[in-house]
Amino acid sequence: MRSNLSATAKVYLVAVFVILYAPIFYLIFYSFNSGGTMNSFEGFTLEHYKAVFEDNRLIAILINTVIVALLSALIATIIGTLGAVGIVSMRSQKMRSTVLSLNNILIVSPDVVIGASFLILFTMIGVKLGFASVLISHIAFSIPIVVLMVLPKILEMNTNLIDAALDLGASRRDVLTRVIIPYIKPGIFAGFFMALTYSLDDFAVTFFVTGNGFSTLSVEIYSMARAGISLTVNAISGLVFVVTVGVVAIYYVITNRAKKMEAYNR
Amino acid sequence: MKSLLNAALAIVITCGLLWFAASKLEASGSAGGEGVLTVYNWGEYIDPALIDQFEEETGITVIYETFDSNEAMLTKIRQGGSAYDIAVPSEYTIETMIEEDLLIEIDHSKITNLQNIDPYFLDLPFDPKNKYSIPYFWGTVGIVYNPNKIPEHITFDSWDDLWDPALKNKVFLVDGAREVMGMGLNSLGYSLNSRDDSELREATEKLKQLNGNVKAIIGDEITPLMINNEAAVSLTFSGQAADMMGENEELDFAVPSEGSNLWFDNMVIPKTAQNIEGAHLFINFMLDAEVAAQNAEYVGYSIPNKAAWELLDKEVINDERFYPPEERRSNLEVYENLGLELLGIYNEYFLEFKMSLN
Amino acid sequence: MKFKSKASLIPYLLWVALFVIAPIGLILYYSMLDLNGDFTLANYQNFFTPAYLTMTLTSFWYAFLITFFTLVISYPTAYFLTKMKHKHLWLMLIIIPSWINLLLKTYAFIGIFGLYGPVNAIIEVFGFDPKQILFTDFSFVFVAVYIFIPFMIIPIFNALDKMNPSLIYASRDLGASAFTTFRRVIFPLTIEGVKSGIQVTFIPALSLFMITRLIAGNKVITLGTAIEQQFLVAQNWGMGSTIAVFLILIMFASMLFTRTKKKGGRA
Numbered sequence: 099m100r101s102n103l104s105a106t107a108k109v110y111l112v113a114v115f116v117i118l119y120a121p122i123f124y125l126i127f128y129s130f131n132s133g134g135t136m137n138s139f140e141g142f143t144l145e146h147y148k149a150v151f152e153d154n155r156l157i158a159i160l161i162n163t164v165i166v167a168l169l170s171a172l173i174a175t176i177i178g179t180l181g182a183v184g185i186v187s188m189r190s191q192k193m194r195s196t197v198l199s200l201n202n203i204l205i206v207s208p209d210v211v212i213g214a215s216f217l218i219l220f221t222m223i224g225v226k227l228g229f230a231s232v233l234i235s236h237i238a239f240s241i242p243i244v245v246l247m248v249l250p251k252i253l254e255m256n257t258n259l260i261d262a263a264l265d266l267g268a269s270r271r272d273v274l275t276r277v278i279i280p281y282i283k284p285g286i287f288a289g290f291f292m293a294l295t296y297s298l299d300d301f302a303v304t305f306f307v308t309g310n311g312f313s314t315l316s317v318e319i320y321s322m323a324r325a326g327i328s329l330t331v332n333a334i335s336g337l338v339f340v341v342t343v344g345v346v347a348i349y350y351v352i353t354n355r356a357k358k359m360e361a362y363n364r
Numbered sequence: 365m366k367s368l369l370n371a372a373l374a375i376v377i378t379c380g381l382l383w384f385a386a387s388k389l390e391a392s393g394s395a396g397g398e399g400v401l402t403v404y405n406w407g408e409y410i411d412p413a414l415i416d417q418f419e420e421e422t423g424i425t426v427i428y429e430t431f432d433s434n435e436a437m438l439t440k441i442r443q444g445g446s447a448y449d450i451a452v453p454s455e456y457t458i459e460t461m462i463e464e465d466l467l468i469e470i471d472h473s474k475i476t477n478l479q480n481i482d483p484y485f486l487d488l489p490f491d492p493k494n495k496y497s498i499p500y501f502w503g504t505v506g507i508v509y510n511p512n513k514i515p516e517h518i519t520f521d522s523w524d525d526l527w528d529p530a531l532k533n534k535v536f537l538v539d540g541a542r543e544v545m546g547m548g549l550n551s552l553g554y555s556l557n558s559r560d561d562s563e564l565r566e567a568t569e570k571l572k573q574l575n576g577n578v579k580a581i582i583g584d585e586i587t588p589l590m591i592n593n594e595a596a597v598s599l600t601f602s603g604q605a606a607d608m609m610g611e612n613e614e615l616d617f618a619v620p621s622e623g624s625n626l627w628f629d630n631m632v633i634p635k636t637a638q639n640i641e642g643a644h645l646f647i648n649f650m651l652d653a654e655v656a657a658q659n660a661e662y663v664g665y666s667i668p669n670k671a672a673w674e675l676l677d678k679e680v681i682n683d684e685r686f687y688p689p690e691e692r693r694s695n696l697e698v699y700e701n702l703g704l705e706l707l708g709i710y711n712e713y714f715l716e717f718k719m720s721l722n
Numbered sequence: 723m724k725f726k727s728k729a730s731l732i733p734y735l736l737w738v739a740l741f742v743i744a745p746i747g748l749i750l751y752y753s754m755l756d757l758n759g760d761f762t763l764a765n766y767q768n769f770f771t772p773a774y775l776t777m778t779l780t781s782f783w784y785a786f787l788i789t790f791f792t793l794v795i796s797y798p799t800a801y802f803l804t805k806m807k808h809k810h811l812w813l814m815l816i817i818i819p820s821w822i823n824l825l826l827k828t829y830a831f832i833g834i835f836g837l838y839g840p841v842n843a844i845i846e847v848f849g850f851d852p853k854q855i856l857f858t859d860f861s862f863v864f865v866a867v868y869i870f871i872p873f874m875i876i877p878i879f880n881a882l883d884k885m886n887p888s889l890i891y892a893s894r895d896l897g898a899s900a901f902t903t904f905r906r907v908i909f910p911l912t913i914e915g916v917k918s919g920i921q922v923t924f925i926p927a928l929s930l931f932m933i934t935r936l937i938a939g940n941k942v943i944t945l946g947t948a949i950e951q952q953f954l955v956a957q958n959w960g961m962g963s964t965i966a967v968f969l970i971l972i973m974f975a976s977m978l979f980t981r982t983k984k985k986g987g988r989a
Contacts (some may be wrong), residue, residue: 121834123832138812161385183730205922206920211963219741219744246921284880311429335826356773588832
């Protein structure tokens, strides 16, 4: 689609992006501060970045955080998408809205409540606290957001498409994989990215359900507050940010090229 | 559909690779050998170099986990599910833990360095004879302020100075019911452990008159904000005040004369501990004079270790604001465990005060 | 729709049972316990005191404000994004900031809005006195809106993206003004996306807690803050659970409010 934005629109978008990125650049700016705090900038240094690479524990925690985020988002997306498809196919309107309300309960519940009740749940069932309990909890609180992202896409789908496919003798499995899922793909991606965000941001739930040496970056950052957050954390966030942007850019270039090649070959 | 499957596969492979990298890292980081010791402490509340030193000396691998509040830590230990060998709660939480039978008695014969601790910090009411806990850091509650930003006549010799109209919109308070209510009670000459409802009522009414002066009620974020001169005055813990003053030389700290709180963070061994022998070794290690001095320099809080005082800078140890001499400690009170019901009432009053702010 | 898929629902329903219904059961159970663990309804009685009712109203008011401003900012953003050349890349760039730890970003905002921060520096350049921005209603709503913007943009973007542009051309060709086209064609077609955006904003906004302290300095108290305090400070899980029960009830009510109207052929 051609870019046909008016000047006002461009200014508006620039303003939104500036605001979205302002705190992040502020953090990164101070990660180069030799002063040791996020207050006055005293001089340029790379010592905080050096400290990141010397701190094996912090790197291990960062890796844990990424693994939990990616895996939980992936699994939550699968369960949530299938759930959303299932919800829409429910016959009774009442049943459907009941399930939807239940779906939203975890979104409205404050993290502490979720964390405390999951902790009780896990100790009751006898799940060992650590990686598994954290992963399961993250999947659990990410599922509703996936459902909420996927649902509107299914609702706006033209049902004739599905009916036609079924009438033409397609199996239910085919309908799901060839008709429904390709159509709702943007919703699935949106759900995945939201789940990722939820997982990366979560502190309270993780805090309650973790144990036996397993920790995530959020838990670490929150517990630093009493004695002051070190700029090493700023540096690690800066690195994460740069790597993420890099990965997204590379991924985009590759898929774009692939698409172009496809178009060319046709 | 294919692209979705590819994406899912890519994620799983990435996770696998990361997992591999993490296990490599952890393997290279640990010495192995004499088992593991899980330490549950506040973030940035120990010099990490000391953990390495302990691991080298004993061959024990230390797992360091962190919490952000006494109450949250208590919930975790109560529920079980994770084995903590050492925890560092504050004194009122220790009292609760003893009551609920969550702690193991400490074998004093294994803590040979206990003699390094100043007797003043031993055998306190919350843990008679130190059966369950050994002092780690201690401090008071007072007021950190910037003398250049407030009128000269305000010196915080009295809590009442906080109500001075010249401090309009200049005061931070810590977000703790005990601290703020305690300040209100102290300023009226009552005990900060008051169990008398009419005293609490009176304190709340007095606090409400602070309305115009209070800029915000916040938590540990006070440290960066005061360093940056965001407010001129703040109710705070002495250890945090020391942190702030290290960064912002204009600041000063005072404990008003009517009295205030004296607090302790002690090391304990929870019932869930797996490595009790290692826990004793760790406690004894932390009490070593040189170790304690190094830790105090890193963390910046006051230590109870008499032997380590000799090793610290004279300027630090003679600073009466952070190491008040005994005659000044006499009007300081340690928080008593009021019981949940009374604690609830403190919190209701505190909420009433907060909701009266605008 | 004739399509049925019972099997696909199984893991989802399992999740509902384990992680929604079981915790609700726990919360209901705790809400009827007093500090000694005895059965009581006093917590519910306590909720109907002026303090908690005022708090409920305040929470509602702020959640409404936050949702309103988030929508007003996000809708045009999403709309303009769909017109961009590399729209999906730009959408990713909207999401990426939300992956940096929230507490850190909040600290950054404290610095940015501070008396000596960049915003006040700019104000001073224009010859005004520094303003108290931090610890005000404004900063609270601003940061909350900041947090929720990506969550609002994504569903709206998806709804706009799939919209058939010929509908708009048709509308314009038939002589409708830009505003009429928006009101009668674009907005109705994206209403589902807007609704899910509102749900993921309004509902969590009711229970915001951390930034009420960090950015509003506890001058705004929401239901979320109160639950937090009851659980972690007062250690009165009974009262905390009771407030949580009311929060869930409020959520049910707001779901009814935004419910999709019955449409033929969907069931």
